[in-house]
Each structure stands twice: as structure tokens, then as C-alpha cells.
Amino acid sequence: MNIKDVSAQTGLPAKTIRYYEDIGLIRPSRSANGYRVFQETHIHKLAFLGRARTLGFSIEDCRTLLALYEDDSRASADVKAVAEEHLSQIGEKIAQLEAMRDTLRTLVQSCAGDARPDCPILTDLARG
Amino acid sequence: MNIKDVSAQTGLPAKTIRYYEDIGLIRPSRSANGYRVFQETHIHKLAFLGRARTLGFSIEDCRTLLALYEDDSRASADVKAVAEEHLSQIGEKIAQLEAMRDTLRTLVQSCAGDARPDCPILTDLARG
């Protein structure tokens, strides 16, 4: 199967698939003309990667998860540890963003938003 | 005032201050020896930038906000528009992260996390 079909089946852009090969996440073989040849296992792996990325796992996490996925003698504890770590990072990010949102929302609400220059948003940014 | 003092006063790393000069956010003058010379206005601007960045505004937004800040004939509506746009993007990001968190939390909870290989996290990533 050629890259365009794989792209269609996995929903990943061809560029991304090539990139994933570049960084060693997949190793498709090549046909005589130099084209990449993908098998079912590649489709599976790429779909796996796509979903892991959707859940926000870093590429390095993805590499780890893929290795665990392929290791029949893995311990589920190892998978869980990766996921929990990621989960806690997501929690931190959400907390940060919520703090920003709360502050910003207050500021936006207090701003008249008219033609006059007076603006509590700027005042706050300039304040201490 | 030299860069180290400015860094201490604003909480911004010296590298960042140099970077901000590079991209034209501030224009400190130079003394005979080539050292940057900062005035109070630079401290103010840098503090302004630091707070805007803390609220998650992009550098380009910061540039806009700084220009508005310095424009006495600005309309507060312009400031508010920038802030509202940013606010809505933060909201989207939070929603995305919460979706990830919800999915991940469920998966993590359903994983035994022991020495056995069976893992619903991997099953989900590999599933459809």
C-alpha cells in the first residue's frame, strides 16, 4: 500500500507519516521504485500513534507506549505509569489555563470596550 | 541600568530580554562599551510584557497590546477585542484538555496496574 492510502486510512497526513518514519516510529519497506510499502501492521501502528497523539501523549511517550504494546511480557503497571504521569501534566496545564481564564474574564468584563482609551485590561497589565 | 538588574527587577531572564530587543519589543540604547542601557520605561514595558505573557498572550498579541498601551488615543474596544479572542482560544484549549483528561482518567481507572500484560489503555489505543 502506498502512502496516500495509508494517510486516508489512518487520517494522518502523508507528511506526518514520513516524519514518523524519520524518527523511527515505523519502518516500512521500499519497493523497487523507492516508494514506501506499508503493511497492515503499519496501519495499526499509525492508528495507534494517531490516537495516542490525540490524547496528548508526547512522541516519546508514544514511542514507549508502542514498545509496551508490542511487548507481550509487559506489565500493565508500566503503561499505567506513563498514562498517570501524562494525566497529571494535563491537570496542571488545565489549572494554569483556568487561572489565566479567570483573570482574563474578570478583566474583559470590567472593560467598557468603547471608543474611550480608559482600559482596565491595560491598567492591570501595567500595574504591579 | 544593566541587563542583570533589569532581569532582577522584572523577573525576566536576561536571554529573554535580549530576545525581546531582537524582535523589536524594546529598544534600549547602548553605552560606549556596547552594553545595553535600560531606563524606567524599559522596565515598565518589560514588566508589562511579562504579565501579558503570564496571561498567555502570544508575542504578537503582546506587540499589539504594547502599542495600544502607548497610544493615548486608543479605543478600549481594541484592547478588549484582543483579550476576548485570546480568552476564547483559552476556552477551546481547556475544553480539549478536559476531553483528553476525561478519556484518560477512565482508562487509567480501568487499568489494573500490576505485573500482568492485559491493559485497557493499550486496548483502547489499538482499538477503533
Add this chain to the structure above:
DNA sequence: AATAAGGGTTCTAGTCACTGGAAGGTCAAG
């Protein structure tokens, strides 16, 4: 046989907002 469309390939460089490090100039104190 020529050509055009629609694949595929590699390579470089750009994104964002810094950050690290190397190589070297300047300054005040001991």
C-alpha cells in the same frame, strides 16, 4: 512518442518563544 495529471521521493527551512552554550570583550577589586 509526447505530454499532462497525479502519484511518489528527498531536502531545506519555517513555526513559537525562548534557552543553552561557545567564544570573546569589559570592569572593579584585591
Add this chain to the structure above:
DNA sequence: CTTGACCTTCCAGTGACTAGAACCCTTATT
């Protein structure tokens, strides 16, 4: 006169792609 703490510039790397250029391969049509 040397040490150490400053300062300078410039280059490269981060993460995860993405855009684009330049070129090759295949198939169908003229």
C-alpha cells in the same frame, strides 16, 4: 596582573510537524 562577574554576539536546539522546492515514476490521453 589576575580573578571573577559581568557583558556581547552568534549558532544550534527544543516539539511535532508543515510548506515548498526540485525532481522521479506511473498511467492515461492525445
